[in-house]
Amino acid sequence: MKVSAVSENACLIQVGDHISESLTAVIAQLSENIEQTLGDALIDLIPSYTTLLCVYDLNKVDDLWMLKTLRQIVQSVDSTENNSVTSIDYLGKSLSRLIEIPVWYDPEVGYDLEVMASDKQMTQSELIQLHTSKEYRVFATGFMPGFAYMGSVDTALATPRQATPRKAVAAGSVGIADIQTSVYPAQSPGGWNIIGRSPTQLFDISRGDNAALLQVGDRVQFVSVDRATFIELGGQLG
Amino acid sequence: MANLHIIKAGWQSTVQDLGRQGYFRSGLSEGGALDEIAFRWANALLNNPANSACIEILMGDFEAEFEQATCIAITGADLNCTINGKSIENWQSLKVKAGDRIRFNSPITGLRAYLAIAGGWQTPIQFGSRSTVLREKLGGIDGEKLKIGQKLSYLVNPDTPLQKLDSQFIPKYTDELTLKVLPSYQYDLFSETAKRRFFTSEYSVSQRIDRMGYRLEGPEVMADNQQLISEGISLGAIQVPPDGQPIVLLKDRQTIGGYPKFGCVASLDCSLLSQQAPGNRVRFELSDVATVQIQRRLFEKRLQIFNYI
Incomplete structure (x- = not known):
């Protein structure tokens, strides 16, 4: 792991080079240790696939103190990791939440479901089966409030982003881009391939500090529901 | 309340x-005042x-009326501000009476002016x-820019x-600006x-500037590797998309991004x-974290001393 100062009030920890679930577990562990050690000198953390950005208050500490402290934390986590890769994997898994997201997979709301299934020479139900057959991990959040980048989908489902993004993708749309999958928290332009729609509110201001449903490290299981259930759970058509 | x-x-x-x-x-x-220097002084003056x-x-064409007497401060861009048609100077606090009309006309120097009021504007906290x-769609009134007929x-x-x-503390918004750069990320x-x-x-400020970032135009600078894994973006990050034209990312930037x-x-x-x-000239100079942190801390000290005296 490499720690460097990227700006006057932020340090970046490079945890690895390749996207993997075990990195996400290490990043979750690092985040916890950093929050405990830094206290109010920490402004925020931005975990992503292979990195953790630590934004700090430069009126409380300086870059040298930050680098030294972060390197100590990295070392302690590093040695835990080397001694027992499986234990940190286990830790990551037991600490992280499992969130179920209901999805109505249907061409009426999944604009690209038919084309994707025929391109991949599978039936729509085979495609749905593949998407719901495994748990995904939240690798990063961003793009818009509550948007979570999850992976990795079965390689048979991997599909490149659309060459021309749609002007408007409806809120709740469930999409695939390369090996990642996500749900649009709100209507937005977007280039992901849309296979269904969820009634779940991914970002809800009335939930206060928990407005964003998904956080980095969470595990997500998509569950196929029918049209009636989708509407009963508050799903919106159109 | 008024x-x-x-x-x-x-x-x-x-x-x-x-x-x-x-x-x-x-x-x-992150959001927040784009010009923190002007913003902090506006509050310090009150x-x-x-x-x-x-x-x-931004750039003026703003007019408003005070319901009751209070004190305000104006800093940042000189947008040819008037109260009841009479010119007023920037970078000071002043009294306004009930019924006073304030107007920000058009830019003389700078782009963004800050109108502070004693106690701060009382909009909802999100x-x-x-x-x-x-x-x-967050903050302000209903997450939008101010509109005719609204009350603050x-x-x-x-x-x-x-x-x-x-x-001596008032920044000069001169045409030529040199920006201190901390080499980091994919340098x-x-x-x-x-x-x-x-x-x-020399780079020039393009037409594509907003609260997310400032796109500059000039000689192309391309990184050897264009495909990166998205990572957290700090304020001021100089992002270079495939066209080689640098973008300085500001307060409304996205939290993560994958350009070099x-x-x-x-x-x-x-x-x-x-x-x-747009059209103004900008240069970059190499700096280091210690220098920039000291300048920032000196700025904070100056504000503290100002309010103490």
Whole structure:
């Protein structure tokens, strides 16, 4: 792991080079240790696939103190990791939440479901089966409030982003881009391939500090529901 | 409590404070006053807490009427401000009476003026901040820029002591600006030629500037590797998309991104950049964290001493 100062009030920890679930577990562990050690000198953390950005208050500490402290934390986590890769994997898994997201997979709301299934020479139900057959991990959040980048989908489902993004993708749309999958928290332009729609509110201001449903490290299981259930759970058509 | 009645809303007038912190990991932008120097002085001139909300007025065409007497301060761009038709000077606090009409006309120097009021503008707090982020529909009034007919609440504080900022502390929004850069992120992915070109060339501010970032135009600087894994973006990050034209990312930037980055511009220089209009010239110079941190801490000290005396 490499720690460097990227700006006057932020340090970046490079945890690895390749996207993997075990990195996400290490990043979750690092985040916890950093929050405990830094206290109010920490402004925020931005975990992503292979990195953790630590934004700090430069009126409380300086870059040298930050680098030294972060390197100590990295070392302690590093040695835990080397001694027992499986234990940190286990830790990551037991600490992280499992969130179920209901999805109505249907061409009426999944604009690209038919084309994707025929391109991949599978039936729509085979495609749905593949998407719901495994748990995904939240690798990063961003793009818009509550948007979570999850992976990795079965390689048979991997599909490149659309060459021309749609002007408007409806809120709740469930999409695939390369090996990642996500749900649009709100209507937005977007280039992901849309296979269904969820009634779940991914970002809800009335939930206060928990407005964003998904956080980095969470595990997500998509569950196929029918049209009636989708509407009963508050799903919106159109 | 009294209200400010918006008569003309202007190009883009938004309520801003120091921004939204602690929610980056939920994907929320930082937001906040683009020119922190002007913003902090506006509040200091009224002895307001540092995070009190101001109105950030872009390029003027803004007019409003005060319902009751209080004290205000104006800093940042000179937008040819008048009260009841009479010119008033920037970088000072002053009293307004019930029925006074304030107008920000058009830019003489700089782009963004800050209108502070004793006690701060009383709009709702969302995720710890009053800052408006238009893309996220958060902050301000209903997450939008100010509109004709709206009312902004304020506390009535007509007896706030009046102050004026010494001219030595007032930034000059000159045409030529040199930005201090901390080399970081993918700096090593840029060739020596690209680095030399970047630090010796003149760039001009393009038409594509907003609260998310300032796109500059000039000699192309390309990184050797264009495909990166998205990572957290710090204020002032200099992002270089495949066209080789650098973008300095500001307060409303997205939280993560995957374009190669040269490093970060010092926060105080980001403030000065946000006052630059299209066509203005910008240069970059290599700096280091210690230098930039000391400058930032000196700025904080100056504000503290000002309010102490």
